[in-house]
Amino acid sequence: MKYHELQVTKQKVGKRVGRGIAAGQGKTAGRGTKGQKSRTGSSAKPGFAGGQNPLMQSLPKLPGFRSHKIKAENVQTGQLAAFSGKVVDSTVLAKAKLISNAYVVVKLIVKGDVAKNITVKLPGASQSAIAALEAAGGSYEKTERLPRPVTTTKQKD
Numbered sequence: 231m232k233y234h235e236l237q238v239t240k241q242k243v244g245k246r247v248g249r250g251i252a253a254g255q256g257k258t259a260g261r262g263t264k265g266q267k268s269r270t271g272s273s274a275k276p277g278f279a280g281g282q283n284p285l286m287q288s289l290p291k292l293p294g295f296r297s298h299k300i301k302a303e304n305v306q307t308g309q310l311a312a313f314s315g316k317v318v319d320s321t322v323l324a325k326a327k328l329i330s331n332a333y334v335v336v337k338l339i340v341k342g343d344v345a346k347n348i349t350v351k352l353p354g355a356s357q358s359a360i361a362a363l364e365a366a367g368g369s370y371e372k373t374e375r376l377p378r379p380v381t382t383t384k385q386k387d
Contacts, residue, residue, distance in 0.1 A: 300375075302335040302354060307362050308342015310350070319351040320376055333378045344368060 247259035261268040266280075277284040289295060305328055310318060312326065324332040337354035340362055347367035353375050355363075360370045 300335050302337040303329045304337050304339050305329065305352075306339055306341035307344050307359055310338075310348050311342075311345050313348055317349045317351060319373070320353075333376050335375050338363075338370070 245255055246253060247255040248257075250256045258268065266272055266274070274280075277286055279285065283291075290297075305323060309328055313322065316322070320329065320334070320336050321332045323329045323336060329336055335354065336352045337356070338350060338352055338359045339356050340358045344362050344366040347369075348363065349369050349371070350363060351371045351373045353373060355370050355372075363370050
């Protein structure tokens with residue numbers, strides 16, 4: 231192997247800034263004059279916008295923003311009087327038109343009395359609603375929200 235046949239990759243040497251006018255990066259060392267970013271130790275946290283509300287905080291406040299969180303529909307304990315001695319779940323409540331459909335998140339809250347023993351199977355219930363159910367001889371069982379059925383469309387040939 232000869233000297234001119236060597237495969238050498240050049241290593242870029244970093245500029246030594248702030249070492250005088252002759253070095254090319256002297257005096258302000260490429261930072262400009264004055265200001266927040268010219269000072270040593272200055273590093274604003276990610277998203278910082280100089281005291282203005284950062285973009286990730288202002289986006290949810292803008293018009294047209296829609297939250298993707300599923301809101302729960304509430305059912306009151308007084309509305310369960312029609313279902314005495316039965317198992318109450320989201321499908322039963324949907325048929326009784328107490329909730330919009332059987333696939334929403336439903337939460338049981340206290341408003342009204344629970345007359346008879348009822349078994350409730352819902353995704354959510356307040357502590358006081360569970361206590362009111364158990365005081366009347368009923369029970370509560372936490373279940374998952376019913377998934378929407380998958381519909382398949384047949385393609386015409």
